[in-house]
Amino acid sequence: MWWNPYDRELDFGEPIVRLGAGSFGEVFLAKDRTTGTPYAIKRCDDTRVIATQTSRCLYDEIFIHSRLKHPNVLSLYGYFMRDGSTYLMLEYAPGGDLLDKINTSGPFSEDQSKEYIKPIIRAVSYIHKVRVTHRDLKPENILFGMDGRLKIADFGLAISSQSRREPELAGTYGYIPPDALCGYQDLSSNDCYAIGVILFRLLYKINPFSGLTDWSAIMQRQNRLQFEYPRNRPIISEDAEDFMFGLLMPNRAERTTLRGASMHKWLE
Numbered sequence: 001m002w003w004n005p006y007d008r009e010l011d012f013g014e015p016i017v018r019l020g021a022g023s024f025g026e027v028f029l030a031k032d033r034t035t036g037t038p039y040a041i042k043r044c045d046d047t048r049v050i051a052t053q054t055s056r057c058l059y060d061e062i063f064i065h066s067r068l069k070h071p072n073v074l075s076l077y078g079y080f081m082r083d084g085s086t087y088l089m090l091e092y093a094p095g096g097d098l099l100d101k102i103n104t105s106g107p108f109s110e111d112q113s114k115e116y117i118k119p120i121i122r123a124v125s126y127i128h129k130v131r132v133t134h135r136d137l138k139p140e141n142i143l144f145g146m147d148g149r150l151k152i153a154d155f156g157l158a159i160s161s162q163s164r165r166e167p168e169l170a171g172t173y174g175y176i177p178p179d180a181l182c183g184y185q186d187l188s189s190n191d192c193y194a195i196g197v198i199l200f201r202l203l204y205k206i207n208p209f210s211g212l213t214d215w216s217a218i219m220q221r222q223n224r225l226q227f228e229y230p231r232n233r234p235i236i237s238e239d240a241e242d243f244m245f246g247l248l249m250p251n252r253a254e255r256t257t258l259r260g261a262s263m264h265k266w267l268e
Contacts, residue, residue, distance in 0.1 A: 025085065029092060039077065042088040046081075057156065058086060064132055065155040072123035074143060074153040093151055095144025098198070102139055106205035107230070110240050113202040114267060116142075119150045120198065121267075124191055125258050127152070131161035133187035135170045137194035139201055159187065174209045178222040178250045181215060189252040192261065196247025203240065206230050223250045239266040 019027045025043040032039070044058055065076040065088075075091040098116065102108075108116070120142065127134060134141075134152065141154040157170040169180060177193035200208045208227035209218045221227065225248065236244075243266040246256035256264070 027090075038092040040090040040092045042090055044086045044088070046084050046086060060160065061156050061158065062088065063162075064158045064160050067130065068127065068132070068155075070123055070126045072119040072150055072152060073127070074145070074151040076155075090153075091145065091151070093143035093145045093153070095146075095148060097140050097144070098142040098150075099139035099201075101144075102201050102205055106202065107234055108202050110203070110236060110266075113199060113240075116150060116202055117195070117199055118267060120152070120195060121258060121262050123150075123152045124195065125262065127158075128188050128191070128258060132158055134158050134191055134194075135187065136172060136175070137191055137198065138172050138175050139198060142198075173215050173218055174207060174212075177252065177255070178219045179252050181219050188258070189255055192247050192255055192258055195261070196244055199244050199247070200227065203234065203236055203244070204230055222248075225250070237266070239264075242266070 136157040175194040249255040
């Protein structure tokens with residue numbers, strides 16, 4: 001099976017370099033021999049997908065991601081099946097991910113942090129507008145394209161209002177809000193909480209739940225708004241604190257919405 005916008009089977013030749021690996025396969029860089037266009041090719045081993053009963057998740061990832069067209073969302077150009085694997089043809093993002101930038105250059109100033117948060121909010125607002133929630137927003141899943149533009153990536157856990165799957169708990173501990181861990185699935189609000197954690201990482205560099213691996217211990221800290229700060233804690237403005245803690249509220253009824261975040265005076 002083949003689907004791509006060019007209506008022809010692209011000839012990638014041999015992979016140029018391995019970009020990364022996941023639980024179901026790997027991502028490698030390849031070029032179309034005809035045009036020289038680089039792509040990131042995500043290979044999913046069908047045997048592993050079937051063995052873990054996640055074929056529905058892969059189908060949803062392709063269905064959801066292929067419909068998303070936004071300058072701050074990594075593009076999925078097509079997919080094909082070959083030799084027992086499913087291959088996703090993705091936009092190549094050579095600028096690395098946001099976690100790399102945080103680790104090498106963080107913490108960032110408020111002005112620098114705004115330049116990252118603004119396109120994240122624009123992209124996630126668009127995603128929610130088309131009734132999709134990402135469910136795994138974190139610095140590792142935020143890439144930088146060939147033009148340097150920020151790109152939301154990895155829709156492997158995303159869910160659409162058209163999906164047949166039940167909205168089970170999904171995501172990365174520390175980025176999932178405590179009310180979701182208790183079973184309250186307000187999916188769009190979950191993404192808002194994750195943006196708050198990303199902002200914390202931008203401003204303070206470290207993970208707010210550093211050293212914790214048990215989800216119940218993380219949830220207790222989340223409920224108390226008790227975060228791990230660096231020894232030399234940067235001083236941030238009241239507006240920045242109000243913006244960040246609004247997104248990190250443990251109760252979804254009190255948590256800032258995306259619309260509220262986009263209109264917050266800190267972003268002015």
